[in-house]
Each structure stands twice: as C-alpha cells, then as structure tokens.
Amino acid sequence: MAVCPECEAEIELKEAIKGEIVQCPDCGVELEVVSVNPVELAPAPEEEEDWGE
C-alpha cells in the first residue's frame, strides 16, 4: 500500500515498476513510483507547454 503525497490517500499497486506513472484515484494527481520496496510515490514530472519545430 502506498500513500499519495498530495492527499494522503492510500493507493494499492500490484507489481509496481520503478518510474511507472500512476494516477491517484482520490485527487487525480499523476504520481511516479520512485521506489518499489517499499512502494513510494512522488509527484510525476510536470507537463510543460512549449512551442517550436
């Protein structure tokens, strides 16, 4: 069981992969699996808008 660092909701993850991005079912924020044993979550890298190409 992991905890959302934003809303502290408990999140159950089966076979988490380091670097995997999941969404908190409670607050909807995107989270990155930063550790798998134990499973720890951190806010995922943000999406920026940019122009070019």
Added chain:
Amino acid sequence: MDDAAFLGELLSLYSPSGSEQQVANLLCERLADLGFRSYVDAAGNPVGEIGSGEREIVLLGHIDTVEGFIAVRREGDLLYGRGAVDAKGPMAAFILAAARARPRNLRLTVIGAVEEEAASSRGARQAMQRPRPEFAIVGEPSGWAGITLGYKGRLWIHYSLVRPMRHSAGPGRSAPEDAVAFWNALQAAATEFNQGKRPFDALDLSLRRINSRADGFAERVEQLIALRVPVDFEVASFKSLVGELAGEAVCQFSNEDPAFRANKNNPLVRAFTAAIRAAGGEPRFKLKTGTSDMNVLGPVWDCPIVAYGPGDSSLDHTPNEHVSLAEFRRAVDVLAAVLESL
C-alpha cells in the same frame, strides 16, 4: 571524433529542405568511420545501423533546416549555426550516443530524415515504411532534461474567391471584404472553441498570405491560412464549417497531419527519466504547439516514442540559432545511458 568539430562540420554544410544531398553523403562517411553500416535510402535519408539482433531502436532526426545560412562560429561554450538547435544538434547527439552505447542483442538505426521543415515530410514518410521498431526517438530540441511527448497537428486552408467586377459605389461587399469577413468569422469560431483550453488543446490560426487583384472584368482574392490543431480535433466537421463560412468562395485543404500525443507509461520514458536524474537533472515532460516527424511516425509505428535533443527551441528558425556545447554533451550522455539500459 571530436564532438564539437563533428557538429560544426554538419552546421557548415547549408542544407535547406530539398538540398540535403551533400550533408547526407557526409553523414554516411562519418557513420562508417564510427563503425555503422551506412547508406542513403530511396528518399535521400542517410541511414546508419549498428549492433545486431531482432530488437531495434530507431533514432530519427532531420538533416534539413529552414532557409538562411548562419556562419558557424564558436563563442565560449556556444556554437552558432543554422540547425544547431533544429535539428542537426539532436542528429549529431544521436550518432555520437549510438556509437558510444553499442548495446548487445539490439540494433540501433540512426536516420537523418530529409524535408522535415517542408510540409512533405518526405524523409519520415520513407522511414515509416520500415518495420515497426521496439522504440523510437525523434531528434528535436527538448533541452537535455526535457522529454517531448506530443505535437499539435496542422491543416492549411487555401481560400479563393473570384467575382465579376462591379462599381465600388454600388451596394455589396468587394471580394477582399468578403475574404476579411471569412478570416474574422474563422477567428471567432476558434476563440469560441478555445474557451478554457490550454495552448496544446487549442486551435491556432495564422493568416500566412492574402492577395487580391482585378483585371477590369473580375476581382480575385486568395488567402492561405495555416492551422495548428489539437489531439482528437474533428477535422471533417471543421471542414464543413469552413465551407459554410466561405460562402461562394472555394476552399481547398492541404498539409493535413493530425496531432499526436505519446504515452508516458512505458520503458522508453522511464529510461529517459532515470538517465536525466542520473546526470543530475530534473526531468520535464513537454507538449509542443508545433509539428515534427513524430506526427508522421507515431501513429504508424504505434510503439513507445518520444522526441529528445539538446537545445532551446525558442531559438528554432531564428537568426540567433546556437547551442551550448555543455548541454549538447549532457544530451549525448543521457541518450547513451538510455540506449544502454533498454
């Protein structure tokens, strides 16, 4: 091979879209020097392959630039030249990283696509006929700690109105007035569509040309409008709206490429985030309002795909185009780490 000298050599060969042969031949030579099997394909793309096995990663950059040669010069850490950012810098980084990584049981295919800056995307359309790779990386400037996941699509409208001449003192609007009214109506429709949307999800209009003339019998007006369209934009219904707004004018469409947004939950993205952190950076995902060869390749290959490369894309297409060599080398390190880990 000295990395700065290699990039400088690429920048010194002016290669606007349609004039890439010289730089393609040079890249074939340099790829062979670095141990790649190299050739130029049917579209004129230089291709280098290294490693063996059924698994394949394609690294596709582009070797054409926009017009306007910039004399190659170095000022401290900065290397100036047309294409330093868009996108010979990323292309050179791909080659150096693939040569360094030399992964086992994996083929790395480096492609220098032609005509990315032209609407034809000729190089990418040739490359998309290749078998689907396991992973694909498109060479465009994301900054060394950035990972580009998506690009907006595009659509061009060619508006044409021809009408018999009438006296300017009479009732009714002139053909140029109707053309302006069409543009204003299109802008109003876009403003309504864009309510509450972020730029990546918005519809952008750009009036690129408007010309009118009269020969005493007829008055004519033509305009070219370029659109940047978001993911899942309903093109068919938009074309119907354009037809309604155009009235008696004729509208034709060209350069239609849908927007593309890649998935970020796959081993390729994870390899990039890990490699950027290992190099001391904080990874960032980017969504771009322009288009690239990812729009062509992403939907066809349907594999994990990102765009990556050194450089600040705000310098794309500017007379001040340059790249930091320190950033260029960091991007090579990140790419080599990604290729070794996959």
